[in-house]
Amino acid sequence: MEAIAFELREEYTGTVEIDGPEGPVETPKFGGGVLAVDGSDFHLRDELDEGDGVIVIRQSDSVLAELLSLQPPLKSCAVPDGRVPLSPYERRSTDDLRHFASLRDMGTGGSREELLERLDAYDAANEAGDLHARQAVVDGDQAVIKALAAGEAVSDGLDRLTKADLQGLAAEADPPVDLEGAATNAEIIDRLRAAGVRKED
Amino acid sequence: MSLQELQIYSLWAGKQTAKGTPNTAPAKRFKQISGDFNIPRADGNQKYGDATASPGNEDWVDTLVGNGNPGILATPEELAWLLWAQEGGETTAAVTGPPAKTKHTVVPLPGLGHVCTFVTRKGSQVAERMQHNDSYISQSEIGGSTGSKAVRITPTVLSLDPGEQRAADPAAAMPTKATMLYTDGASRFSVDGTTFTGHSEFTATVAKELTPVYGDSENVEDLAIAATVVGIGVTLYMNATGKAQLYKLLYGTPTPAAGQKPQRVIGPLGSYLFDLRARDTAGVANGDKFVFTLAGVKWQIPDAPDPNPEGGTPTYTLQGEAREVGSTPLYQTDIDCDAAAFTV
Numbered sequence: 232m233e234a235i236a237f238e239l240r241e242e243y244t245g246t247v248e249i250d251g252p253e254g255p256v257e258t259p260k261f262g263g264g265v266l267a268v269d270g271s272d273f274h275l276r277d278e279l280d281e282g283d284g285v286i287v288i289r290q291s292d293s294v295l296a297e298l299l300s301l302q303p304p305l306k307s308c309a310v311p312d313g314r315v316p317l318s319p320y321e322r323r324s325t326d327d328l329r330h331f332a333s334l335r336d337m338g339t340g341g342s343r344e345e346l347l348e349r350l351d352a353y354d355a356a357n358e359a360g361d362l363h364a365r366q367a368v369v370d371g372d373q374a375v376i377k378a379l380a381a382g383e384a385v386s387d388g389l390d391r392l393t394k395a396d397l398q399g400l401a402a403e404a405d406p407p408v409d410l411e412g413a414a415t416n417a418e419i420i421d422r423l424r425a426a427g428v429r430k431e432d
Numbered sequence: 433m434s435l436q437e438l439q440i441y442s443l444w445a446g447k448q449t450a451k452g453t454p455n456t457a458p459a460k461r462f463k464q465i466s467g468d469f470n471i472p473r474a475d476g477n478q479k480y481g482d483a484t485a486s487p488g489n490e491d492w493v494d495t496l497v498g499n500g501n502p503g504i505l506a507t508p509e510e511l512a513w514l515l516w517a518q519e520g521g522e523t524t525a526a527v528t529g530p531p532a533k534t535k536h537t538v539v540p541l542p543g544l545g546h547v548c549t550f551v552t553r554k555g556s557q558v559a560e561r562m563q564h565n566d567s568y569i570s571q572s573e574i575g576g577s578t579g580s581k582a583v584r585i586t587p588t589v590l591s592l593d594p595g596e597q598r599a600a601d602p603a604a605a606m607p608t609k610a611t612m613l614y615t616d617g618a619s620r621f622s623v624d625g626t627t628f629t630g631h632s633e634f635t636a637t638v639a640k641e642l643t644p645v646y647g648d649s650e651n652v653e654d655l656a657i658a659a660t661v662v663g664i665g666v667t668l669y670m671n672a673t674g675k676a677q678l679y680k681l682l683y684g685t686p687t688p689a690a691g692q693k694p695q696r697v698i699g700p701l702g703s704y705l706f707d708l709r710a711r712d713t714a715g716v717a718n719g720d721k722f723v724f725t726l727a728g729v730k731w732q733i734p735d736a737p738d739p740n741p742e743g744g745t746p747t748y749t750l751q752g753e754a755r756e757v758g759s760t761p762l763y764q765t766d767i768d769c770d771a772a773a774f775t776v
Contacts, residue, residue: 243525249532258526262534263773267520267546270451275523276773297542301761304523304537324450 232358232382233290234316236308239279243304261304268295271322275302278317285311291358292319315382320350337369352379361385389420389428397423404428434557443502444551444602445567447517447776454565454596455549459776460513461604463611465584466503469552469564471496471595493650498564498594500550505611506574506583508710508720508769512536514587515765516774518569518638520545524773531719533768539761540660544568544642550589553601561598564591568655570642574724576614577633577667583612583708583722590642592652612708612722620707623666623677623750624729630669632747634706636724637663638763662754662763664704664726670737670746678748681733694733701728701755721768728757 243261250256263276273295278286287310288295295317299305310316320328328346329339337349349368356365356379364385367375378385389397397419401408408426413419446458476494479487504510515538516522527533550564569587576583621631639661647653668674676686681702684695703726710720729752737746754762 247526247528249526249528250530251532258532260526262524262526264521264523265516265546265773265775266541267543270547272449272775274775294543298521301539301541302521302523303539303761303764304525 232316232355234287234310234314235290235296236285236287236310236314237299237305238285238308239304240306244284264302266298266302268298268322269319271324273298273322275305282314283311285314287311287314287316289316289319289354291354292317295319318347318351320347335369338371348376348380352376355379355382356385389423390416394419400428436555436558436560438554440556441552441554442601442606443504443553444604445513445517445548446602447774448547448549448566451547451566451592454563454593455776456563456602457604458549458551458602459604460510461602461606462502462510463505463507463607464502465505465582467501467586469498469500469502469550469562469589469591469594471498495644495646495650495652496594497644497652498567498589498591500552500564500567500589500591501586502550502589503584503586506576506585506722507607507609507611508722508767509609509771510607511574511583511585511612511722512538512765512767512769512771513774514569514572514585515638515767517546517548518572518587518640522774527719527768529719533719533721533770534772536765536767536769536771536773538765538767540638540662540763542657544655544657545640550591551598551602553598561601562594563596563598564589565593565596567591567594568642569640571637571639573635573637575633575635576612576617578614579633581614583614583616590644590655592644592655609720610710612710612720614708616708616710616722617706620705620709621666622703622705623668624680624702624704626673626677628666628668628673628677630671630674631666632669633665633667635663635665636726636763637661639663660762662726664729664752664754666704666750667747668750670748674748677750678734678736681731698730701757702731702752703727704729704752719768720770721766723764723766725764725766726752726754726762727760727764728755728762729753730755 246257247260248255249258266273325343332339352368375385401410408422413422443462443464444458445460446455448455473496474494476492478490482488519538519541520543521541522536522538525535527535548567550567552562554560567589570590571588573586621628641658642655644652680686682694705725708722709717712718731752734748734750
């Protein structure tokens, strides 16, 4: 997913020495702050500490993005390699998550973690413009949900089909896919992918 | 029978963890000087003909939403808390001092702000204790003057779940610090970059203008937010500096030449700033500070003092509205005090 990142401006990083009741103590220059986001709290100090000084959020998380961009001590920065952005659903109540799932025609049952995974997967598919993957999420395809929620590319579903199903897909495609010389599943899948055929097709 | 003692009262507030989850032990208590919380219920009615001279009536509850406008003295920590609650955010930074303090910086933010519970108590023999849940601060008016030196803040509070009865007062104690005074800003009131000692009053208003909207219930469905508007009003004496300021706005120059006429174009934006620095009983600055900054202000042309056969004090009021200047926030408050970043 597209991500953006924020870090402290130079003048707010590090520590300063202040006079404490028992002598001088080192204290962080930046003390944090609690922001109200979508009816929940966002703790700036905690999030910076957990993210090694960088808060990474989804570009589509516009409410939080705007709030962070307006904080004088913060500035935009590069997204560290491999960082998974914070999910905008994490800060929502479980009731909210069920409501969002309902709005997306997905199952509203399951644990909070399952709901988070489904919603994150749905957004990932949407952002990628992959309507097939999105439908797979709505249909509860666990392999697709888990892959998308983890930020991985999803399979087109062909590698989960039997040889007979693959051959059936090739025959039903318009125009039919020529499988001459393709004996193994992998060879058939290569032909189908070359022809743009997917499991749902 | 005892009558309620209106002089016995107090006010508390605390942030809720979420809307619908009241804070039953609010941690902030205020020096309240005026105002109250009200629970106005609006009822609806439809008349219908029943073949009599007096039509029948169908009545229903239309809306029930609480509101409050408590005048509160500006003790440093409580002032910072109210501004944080209104905007729904702050950032804090260490101030080395000495004495060491924490700087709480608030700028305008989108959103409703933090959802809070306000608790009111009135009377002793006839005690009335209520908590007003799911409250948001839609506006704050901060003011001080040479005539009333204790700086005060008056938040306009909207409670979506008002008037819940309480059995006891919250435990939070009264603020121990003195209120910030108007005179704590002596020689640090600045209009358009010029220091005005002949500055006798200021009133700053930060308004989000939250409007309740209703769905399928008499309870509020949500709150609509208008654009943040920040107004400033200051009263200046008509002395040489005051005249120069008035002329600068009217003529575009503090020293108009003979024959010069009022300008017919909008001049550059002005600015406004005050910097209150609290002092201890020995008159020494104690590190508590309140800085209010408007980087851009569109001033209205003020009305010059009227002549008066009895004489009198020549003052005029300068009214302005904050405007953004580049990426500088519409307004900024910086309060140095002893509280760490607020969480509750």
